[in-house]
Amino acid sequence: MGSVNLRRLLLLLIIILLAGCxxxxxxxxxxxxxxxxxxxxxxxxxxxxxQNAPDFLISDSLGNxxxxxxxxxxxxxxxxxxxxxxxxPTCDSEMSNMLSSHIPNFPDVRFYAVDYVSGTIAGTRNSExxxxxxxxxxxxLADTAQTLLNLYxxxxxxxxxxDKTGIIRSNENYKDDRLTTALTNLP
Amino acid sequence: xTKKIELFILAALLFGAAGLFSSPALAGSCCGGGGGATxxxxxxxxxxxxxxxxFEKYDGFWNQDGKYTSDPAGSDLRQYRLNTGYARRFSxxxxxxxxxxxxxxxxxxxxxxxxxxxxxxxxxSLWYEALDDVSVWKISxxxxxxxxxxxxxxxxxxxxxxxxDGVPSDDVTGRGFxxxxxNLLISKTLHPWSASLSLSYGSYLERAVNxxxxxxxPYRKKLGNRTTAAISFSYIYxxxxxxxxxxxxxxxxxxxxxxxxxxxxxIANSEFQKDSIGLTIAYSSTDHDWKVxxxxxxxxxxxxxxxxxxxTDIYSIGVSYGFR
Numbered sequence: 001m002g003s004v005n006l007r008r009l010l011l012l013l014i015i016i017l018l019a020g021c022x023x024x025x026x027x028x029x030x031x032x033x034x035x036x037x038x039x040x041x042x043x044x045x046x047x048x049x050x051q052n053a054p055d056f057l058i059s060d061s062l063g064n065x066x067x068x069x070x071x072x073x074x075x076x077x078x079x080x081x082x083x084x085x086x087x088x089p090t091c092d093s094e095m096s097n098m099l100s101s102h103i104p105n106f107p108d109v110r111f112y113a114v115d116y117v118s119g120t121i122a123g124t125r126n127s128e129x130x131x132x133x134x135x136x137x138x139x140x141l142a143d144t145a146q147t148l149l150n151l152y153x154x155x156x157x158x159x160x161x162x163d164k165t166g167i168i169r170s171n172e173n174y175k176d177d178r179l180t181t182a183l184t185n186l187p
Numbered sequence: 188x189t190k191k192i193e194l195f196i197l198a199a200l201l202f203g204a205a206g207l208f209s210s211p212a213l214a215g216s217c218c219g220g221g222g223g224a225t226x227x228x229x230x231x232x233x234x235x236x237x238x239x240x241x242f243e244k245y246d247g248f249w250n251q252d253g254k255y256t257s258d259p260a261g262s263d264l265r266q267y268r269l270n271t272g273y274a275r276r277f278s279x280x281x282x283x284x285x286x287x288x289x290x291x292x293x294x295x296x297x298x299x300x301x302x303x304x305x306x307x308x309x310x311x312s313l314w315y316e317a318l319d320d321v322s323v324w325k326i327s328x329x330x331x332x333x334x335x336x337x338x339x340x341x342x343x344x345x346x347x348x349x350x351x352d353g354v355p356s357d358d359v360t361g362r363g364f365x366x367x368x369x370n371l372l373i374s375k376t377l378h379p380w381s382a383s384l385s386l387s388y389g390s391y392l393e394r395a396v397n398x399x400x401x402x403x404x405p406y407r408k409k410l411g412n413r414t415t416a417a418i419s420f421s422y423i424y425x426x427x428x429x430x431x432x433x434x435x436x437x438x439x440x441x442x443x444x445x446x447x448x449x450x451x452x453x454i455a456n457s458e459f460q461k462d463s464i465g466l467t468i469a470y471s472s473t474d475h476d477w478k479v480x481x482x483x484x485x486x487x488x489x490x491x492x493x494x495x496x497x498x499t500d501i502y503s504i505g506v507s508y509g510f511r
Contacts, residue, residue, distance in 0.1 A: 027352050028345035028363045033395030036402040048401070086296075086356070087259050089248045089495045093456040096251060118259045119297020127259045131250075146298055155400045156356035172403040173350075175449065 047153040047171055053162045054151040061115075061125040061140040071110060072164055078186045079163040080110045083138075083174065084154040086117045087127050094157055094174040095138065101176065103137035106183045114154070116143040163187055225312060225370065225385075226272040226284040227337060229475075230319065232509040237272040237286075239480075239505030246500065249493035251456045261297040266290060268307065270505075280317075286310040290347065290360035301357040305348045308361035312341035312370070324378045334375035341368045343389070351396050364410050365392040381421040381434075389413040393448075411445030411458055419465075429473045436467040440484075459495035461486060479506045 040050030047054070055068045071080050083098065085091040095113060103111055113133065118124040124142035128134050143149055152160050152171065161170040161182040170182035228235045245264035247257045258264065267290070274284035288307035294300065320335035347361015348354055368389035375382055393409035419438035426433055440463050447457040464487070469480035484501040486492060 027398070028347075028349050028361070028394075031351070031363075031394045032397050033405045033407075034397055035405050036397055037404065038402065087256075089250060089459070089497060090457075092248075092250045092256070093495055097455055115259075117262065117296040117298050119261060119299075123260055123297055131256055144298060153400055158400065171401070173399045175406075176455065177452065178404075 047151065047160075047168065049168050049171055051168055053160075053166050053168050056148055056151060058148060059121050059142050059144075061121065061128050061142055063121055066112075066139075066141060068162075068166065071112070072162065072166055074110055076108060077110050077164070078108045079161060079169070079183075080112060081179070081183075082112050082114050082141075082148065082152065082154075082158075082160040082162070084114045084116060084149060084152075084156060084158040086156050087115070087131055088156060090157060092131060094159075095133065097176060098174075098179075099137055102179060102183065105180075109183055109186070111138050113138040113140045114143050114148050115140055116146050116149040116154070118142065119144055161186070225341070225372070226274040226286060226507075227314060227372070228274045228276045228282045228284075229509055230316075232276065232511055234273065234275045234510035235507055236510070237270070237274075237505060237507040239270045239272075239503055241266075241268040241270065241501055241503045243268070243499050243501045245497050247488055248497045249461075249490075249495065251495045253491045253494045255488055255490050255492070255498065259296060261295075263293075263295040265293045267293070274312075280315055282314045282316075284310075284312045284314070286312075287346075292357060292360065294357050301355075303348070303354075303358040303360070305358075305360045307347040309344045309346045310341055311344065312339060314339040314370075320374055320376055326377065331377075332375075334373050337370075337372040337374075339370055341370055341387075341389075342366070343368070351398055353398050353400060353402075355400060362410065364394055366390065366410075366413065367392070368413075379423040379425075381423065383417075383419045383421075385415070385417040385419075387413075387415045389415075406450050408447065408449050410447045413442070413444045415443075416441050426470075430475075431473050432471045432475075434467075434469045434471070436465075436469070438465040438467070439463070440465070456495065459493070461493040461496045476509050476511070477506070478508075480504070 038048060041048065042050050045052045045054055053068055057065060057067045060066055083095065085095065098111060115124040115127055118127045121142045121144065124140055128140045133140060148154065152158065157173045159170065159172065159174045159179055160168060163169050163186050169186065170178065226235060226237050243266045245258065247255055249255055269289045270286060272284060272286040274282055276282040287309045290307040291304040293302050314337050316335070316337050318333055318336035320333065321331060326332060343366035345361055345363045345365060348358055349361050349363025350356060350359055351363045366389045368387045370387040373384045390412050391410040393407055395405055396408050397403065397405040417438055417440035419436050421434050421436040424433045442461045445458050447454045463484050465482060465484040467480055467482045469478055471478040482503040486498045488498050
């Protein structure tokens with residue numbers, strides 16, 4: 001193959017790659033700092049801040065059933081935190097940060113780690129043990145069918161704060177200071 | 188072509204291979220993806236095209252204390268990358284290159300399988316060949332000890348799907364940040380041996396973020412500065428008398444990235460480190476225009492060989508062609 005043809009083939013490949021990357025390409029090439037959060041929809045059920053948190057029924061890693069209402073009804077608690085983990089380095093780092101900074105400072109909040117990858121209750125227990133979180137300040141939930149993941153539009157590191165009345169106060173990737181603020185502002 | 192020029196070209200090809208090898212790819216279902224490599228046009232060539240295919244298999248990770256931890260039982264996390272690259276010399280000592288990966292993520296957990304593909308982050312590089320290696324068989328004077336020295340900047344362009352594009356982490360094919368690197372490549376060949384050292388230091392540009400999976404309160408984020416160092420040693424074996432060459436390379440690379448910042452505040456425990464070893468076998472034709480290679484990049488799945496980063500094995504095959 002001649003060198004000119006090879007160069008044309010390469011150029012064509014690059015054009016095809018660029019064409020296939022879709023409309024989100026510009027989001028990273030020219031990021032926006034505009035606040036585009038949707039308006040708060042109070043009184044509706046959904047994953048966004050200000051909405052009523054979707055109810056759920058799920059097992060923890062020891063096989064105990066947990067629902068939203070029972071979690072929120074726990075005596076002495078002002079709210080709950082759902083942290084979505086896939087047992088990855090980032091997840092471990094953020095969970096460690098919560099263990100050292102948030103959990104001791106907010107004993108009136110229940111912290112749940114939502115395992116959405118292990119697939120079974122036994123698998124969740126194994127992951128909890130191998131990652132060193134057994135007996136920690138987290139209650140680990142086995143989201144075997146990724147129900148919570150879908151209900152709360154979660155992903156790795158998504159951190160949801162729900163107050164005692166079931167209103168979502170925060171739903172975004174883990175951020176140390178923003179989580180502190182959301183927990184401090186719980187009624 | 189004289190024997191000396193042939194040796195010179197082969198050394199330059201080796202140098203290019205070392206450059207390709209020296210920058211470990213960063214990828215992963217949790218930590219971004221895309222390519223990260225260099226492509227160098229050998230001496231006496233006007234350009235070089237490169238096509239390679241990577242298969243990266245994830246196998247656990249190191250936590251922030253360097254403790255190796257297995258992935259959840261039943262998981263099978265993979266990334267495939269098709270890397271296209273082209274480098275062009277525009278003066279006797281200057282050249283530019285572009286690298287574009289296309290990425291496929293296939294992440295299987297007991298809870299389900301997730302597949303996503305897309306363009307990864309592209310890299311543009313500018314290189315200046317400050318010194319040439321005369322690549323001799325035997326040292327007869329001091330000039331024979333001079334290594335090749337190539338320096339230049341490169342720019343990582345966030346053309347991939349990033350964690351700030353409204354997608355779950357499984358869909359990520361890039362990191363979402365521009366990064367400007369300063370690169371230095373030193374290589375010396377004393378036939379049939381060759382050694383190279385590759386160093387790079389990069390700084391990400393701060394960017395605004397207003398979206399993760401959903402839109403969030405906007406903030407500014409900057410990933411931590413990145414340092415990469417790699418050394419490699421090669422042995423050239425000539426196949427028959429026609430000049431075809433088989434080259435074996437062993438390498439060690441260390442990758443580090445400092446803590447990221449958000450709104451100028453350090454994000455605790457976001458730094459990472461990864462050490463890896465690699466083996467490459469490459470075959471170049473008699474005229475050295477064509478070269479095929481197979482690579483294996485391996486991380487040691489034990490405590491202390493990384494921090495806050497996935498442990499992987501990368502298997503690659505590639506072919507390059509030099510335009511005279």
